[in-house]
Amino acid sequence: MMANHPHAEAEAELLDDPAPTPVVHYAEQALLGALLLVPERLKTIGPLEPEHFANTAHSALFAAMCTVSPPGPEVHRTSPVWPNQLLAAAQPQARALTAAYLHLLISVCPVDAHAPAYAQMVRSGHARRRLRQHAGFLAQAARTPGPDPAGVVLARADQLAVYIDELATTFPSHSGSMPRTSPAPKPAAEISTEAEDQERMLLATATAHPEELPRMRWLHESDFTVPAHAAVFACLTTLARRGAPVDPITLLWEAQQRGLLHKGFGPAEFFDLVSHPAGTPEHWGRKILQRALLSQAASVAARIEALTADQATSVHQLATGSRRALTAFSSTRARWHQATSDSVEKTPVPHATPSRTPSVRSPTARAGPASLTPARPGR
CATH class of the missing domain: 1.10.860.10 (DNAb Helicase; Chain A)
Structure with a gap:
């Protein structure tokens, strides 16, 4: 059997150990899934803005949720009007959004009643x-x-x-509010x-x-x-x-x-x-x-x-x-x-003698000394 190419082995190692997905990503998915399931949860999640989401598609979807009025409970239970309206409103800003991904968001939401907790994670x-x-x-x-x-x-x-x-x-603070992280080494x-x-x-x-x-x-x-x-x-x-x-x-x-x-x-x-x-x-x-x-x-x-x-x-x-x-x-x-x-x-007054060098408010604006002879003490 032919041995693997070294470059291919390096790529395989990278694929086997990808960077972990940030935990807040799952919180964003759970929150959006809860709101897709029960639009009324929007009134319970507290102050939240589209820019609070790290994922661009999630941000566009939540912005649509804040602008598109949801249907009545009876219509929402029997028809996918809400997801379709959101998809139409969000896709111009996030073309990667699909109906399949909205279904995925709904499926990964553990408990829609926990939407306020998910929202707090997104804010954090x-x-x-x-x-x-x-x-x-x-x-x-x-x-x-x-x-x-x-x-x-x-x-x-x-x-x-x-x-x-x-x-x-x-x-709010809580027990153990002091950070445990070791101080970063001081730059040389x-x-x-x-x-x-x-x-x-x-x-x-x-x-x-x-x-x-x-x-x-x-x-x-x-x-x-x-x-x-x-x-x-x-x-x-x-x-x-x-x-x-x-x-x-x-x-x-x-x-x-x-x-x-x-x-x-x-x-x-x-x-x-x-x-x-x-x-x-x-x-x-x-x-x-x-x-x-x-x-x-x-x-x-x-x-x-x-x-x-x-x-x-x-x-x-x-x-x-x-x-x-x-x-x-x-x-x-x-x-x-x-x-x-x-x-x-x-700083001298405007009528001071011109031979006296004025001080300035910013030291960066002062030109360097023009003479190499010792300066005389100020009187």
Whole structure:
């Protein structure tokens, strides 16, 4: 006997183990079957919309049920008027619908009186898909920033928070409402050349102008992508808050006391890191904080997507877990608001002298520094 072709064997393995049909598909079939059997059940299923169905044909059929008036009970028992009317109304939107499939829906409905329970399952499936969609929008905004990346991310986060509140209100809590799903692994911090350069510029300008550091409490070590840069920033803030002198030498001494110097990062590398300032610390600090905001948003989206992928998690558990995922993001968001508010407060009045560079509301709109000489402290 001729041996099977490797490609044919691979196809056979795929056919033998198809992806399982989502459970909500059977709930949709049971609900539609119940409504085909007893149209009066439409009054008992609660608020439900065609878009709540995952299957396009099911959505078209339910839309027809909401628009076509059913016949009287006596006519319905003796004639297939209702199924025929529905088929005629739904087929233009779902050509795959056939009379045979309507009979299948009727046959797979266990108990038509359970239609309200089936409808609640359909609503739950839709809620899960919508939550995942909101998380996807947030992830997309965080990964593909445009002219105002922070503004878009915050708008998506607001939309997500509003939808989470709706879920918590619509779907009641129960015992064990906390999600059991393990947290998604935190995405690795983006260490790009641009991120490194921004952090180096922040450290150099803050060393040259330490008097601005007390106004930058909105920037944290955790916002940095390079651990060594975060450690040097901690040295800077410690010296500034202590009121100690700050310059490359005092900063080098503080770094030595903290054990930051090692082979590959000695005095020469340290001086190179902090000795070429350009621009202002606040400008670079907002750049770093914005990057941290986007990274935090991507982490929130990944966590929520992991929750929605666990079919054993109830909708209320999804709402609870998603709200907790937003907590850390809210902290970063508050710091971003403080950083941009500080910028707005320092915006000069229209009659200010043109030699003074105005601050702007969005850090992404500010052009990079044109001069490579250290900026003078603000008066």
